Amino acid sequence: MLDSFDVAILASLQKDGRLTNRELAETIGLSGAPCWRRLKRLEAEGYIEHYTAVLSPKKINLNVVAFAQISMDNHHPETLKSFLSMVAACPEIQECHSVSGSCDYLLKIITRDMESYEALLSNMLLPAEGIRSTSTMFSMKQPKITRELPLSGC
Structure with a gap:
């Protein structure tokens, strides 16, 4: 199950996939280490499939x-x-x-x-x-x- 911090991480990264861990942690209201662990778990569990740049056609x-x-x-x-x-x-x-x-x-x-x-x-x-x-x-x-x-x- 995803909690509110997990959802906030996913929502923030959908808007800006280039956020640093520090920026992400500040945005969602966590300190750096717990934010990083959650991010790595979301990646490992397949919630985040990959990161990409969106080009202008x-x-x-x-x-x-x-x-x-x-x-x-x-x-x-x-x-x-x-x-x-x-x-x-x-x-x-x-x-x-x-x-x-x-x-x-x-x-x-x-x-x-x-x-x-x-x-x-x-x-x-x-x-x-x-x-x-x-x-x-x-x-x-x-x-x-x-x-x-x-x-x-x-």
Whole structure:
């Protein structure tokens, strides 16, 4: 079980993963050593999976965000393994969700422009074994993007 200090550590690090242990301890109201022990336990128990930098897509010329709905021909293990290997090898595919509803997978894809998206679609997705059809939605604006998880229920 997480107590209020654990939740405070997680909330603080979600907002700023570069906090030093001292800054984190001050923020949550603990001294340095107990804060460090709690942080190491949260990491060891898998509450904190990893640390990363969040880059600006526009600054690195990634301007198109697309959501591709993928319908599969079948769900045989060999077909899914091939599809998921292709997904894992494609850096433009940021997220892959197995979903319920009218399609099997939802992919979040980010590319430079429409031409590069079309190339990815034509050269990787459409020829991939097991894909029956794709349908794409393009993000026009992104009024909210967050990686912070809601911690109110912890």
